[in-house]
Amino acid sequence: MTDILGVDTGTKRPDRLAILLPLLESDPGNLALLADAAEAALDLREAGIAGDLLDRYAAISPLPSREANLAGLAALQMRQFDRAAEIFATLFAGGAKDNALRFNLAWAQANLKNFEQALEVLDDDSARELPQAAMLRVQLLHQLADFDGAGDAARDYILRHPDHRGLMAAVSVLALDIDDEALAEACAARAGEHPDALTTMGTLALGHERATEAVDLFDQALAANPDLPRAWVGLGLAKMLTGETASAAADIDRGANLFGDHLGSWIAAGWAHFVAGDTATSRARFDAAMALDPNFAETHGSLAVLDLLGGDIAEATRRSDIALRLDRKCYSAALAKSLIAASGGDHATAQRIFDHAARTPIGDSGRTIGQALAKMGLGIT
Template sequence: MSISAEALYKFWLNDKENQHIIQGLLQSYAQETSPHLALDFIEQLPAELCQQTWLICYKLQFQIQAGLSADVVKNVNEKLAAAADIDAMQLYLAMLAAHILRDSEQALAFYQHIQEPIAEAVLLAARIHYLKTDRQIAAQMLDQSEFMHLPAALGLRAMIALDDEAEALALSLANEALAKDPQQFDSLVVYACLANYQQRYGESAHFVNLALSKMPEQGRLLSLKGQYLLQQGDVQGALPVLQHATRNMPEHTGTVLLVGWCHLLMGDYAQAKVQFEQACEQDRSFADSHGSLAAALFYLGDLAGAKKAALVAKRLDPSSFSAAYAEALLLEQAGENELAASKIQQVYATQHYNGQGTNWDVIQRAISEGKKPNAS
């Protein structure tokens, strides 16, 4: 039975030199998620004790938990400038603080100072490269490390393989990770994504909900949940989930587009246009950003703009689903009903998969089931 932090603090008052009590108290503060109390306690300890590595690491951890990541980054940078001796764990915690602050360059700069890599630092550095879409660098870091056998490394490597469209490798790595740790988060995400790509939506939803129970703010999972709701025909339910996803991963163009399509299917064409324009700004080389914008412009009555955007999409990708859909709308508007019908049937019949996680099959189904908006 663990002893509460309050009880341990009373023991410490009577034996302030006992490091076992100090360590036990800090562990209790960590378990009770009381970082501010822990930091107040550390301030009461002798200066010479506070210079010990283990206590420095505790302080950095509690500062991060207390929302003081900027202080951690500043403190470690000052130590580096003064050529102070900093061990790998302190540098890892500084990396973590910088990562929380979304300063990937600073985090990787701290990593460069680590002379003897530790698993936590290597995995975080690889994840940062992965999030920066430097997938090849991330994969090489993991493949060449001595930590590839760890479930966390296998799971992250599976995510990289998935995004590289190496689905068989992704599944193999995820299986290996889950055999060692049945709750390994990245591997659950891989299972969810693969099930979604293969249109096994119920199975995907199971893994999404399981993973969300561990990390309810994870953007990719929220996007998958939104796609599942769209597949079920619940456009209004999908919209807030997908909006939540974009707040947590605003750089994910596929999810930004799905938010726009929700607005389009609900008849809010102006807001759909805003979303599609954002997608175009984020990735001008992604055909369906322009094709989707073409559809929104059509419904807003801007036929010239719709034609222009559709042409851009077709030039980027002749098989673009959204461009074909916009073209069908324009043909119908021009009275070319037979050509329009042929084009829209092509839209419904074509299966689409792009590496960004946008599930065009969901949109196709929504349109083909009569949920397409009516032109005003």
């Protein structure tokens, strides 16, 4: 039996570990044997066995730097990121500064969402030497919204590490956010079946109105990694374009919850529920965006449209004014203002105008207003 990494997880063990474990039974306090067996277990990705062996070592004598590093690797494999970060930080403070250690410490910190601390450790030299460090450094700069720094670094690193699929996938995601479609497409193509790359290709297909193709790409990405928020939101938006409005809203909700603080995904979720006919949940999603940031124009504009359609012309006017002060190009606020003007402030007339407009495709895309608003929420125009 093998795991997803192709490692044998059955009872048969590689010769090295099979030889060392019986030796330890007859000489359980042999520190060299304990360390070698722990290393052999890690090679097999048997992190639990490695950790137990190193605990036995530590009970006899403090772990030297080599054995402490093995303990940190075991903690990483077991996703015990607090323990891994503590071990690697101690080694780092003690003077161990090699790039592999920097990457391991940064990886542990990143998984703890300590992004700034991770970036402080993972310097440019590490990224230039190790492709996995280059991948993580791009992701950290992206996460911290240093788009210029991330873009400059990414363009350098992909030349240095042209065959690393993880790096290419990470750059493809970044490229979407810095509006470099050519870079996104090129890197995604070189990343193969990496789920982030599939998500990028799905997003590009969605942006060009190829909804069926986008659904297939997002499905493939989520089959490989079900915790990709971009893929869930993208899948929901693609489903909206194919008319699957009920499941679309649920998919976008899942993506918004995985993102947590991504305003656009909550706006997209709100419009998805609106298109599905659930105005109450739509408002709740817009309220969630408002709680995250009261200065996002599209949130005020989206609520203005709901207020208008609910009969509160005064509140719709107030909210749309706020939205346009925040962003004079706010699409939802402009929609609210145009409905107010066209209806002469009459709620029933505004509702009729909107109902007609909502059924009318925009331009040559075939999108309705609700679908367009949902896509704009994620920044896909």
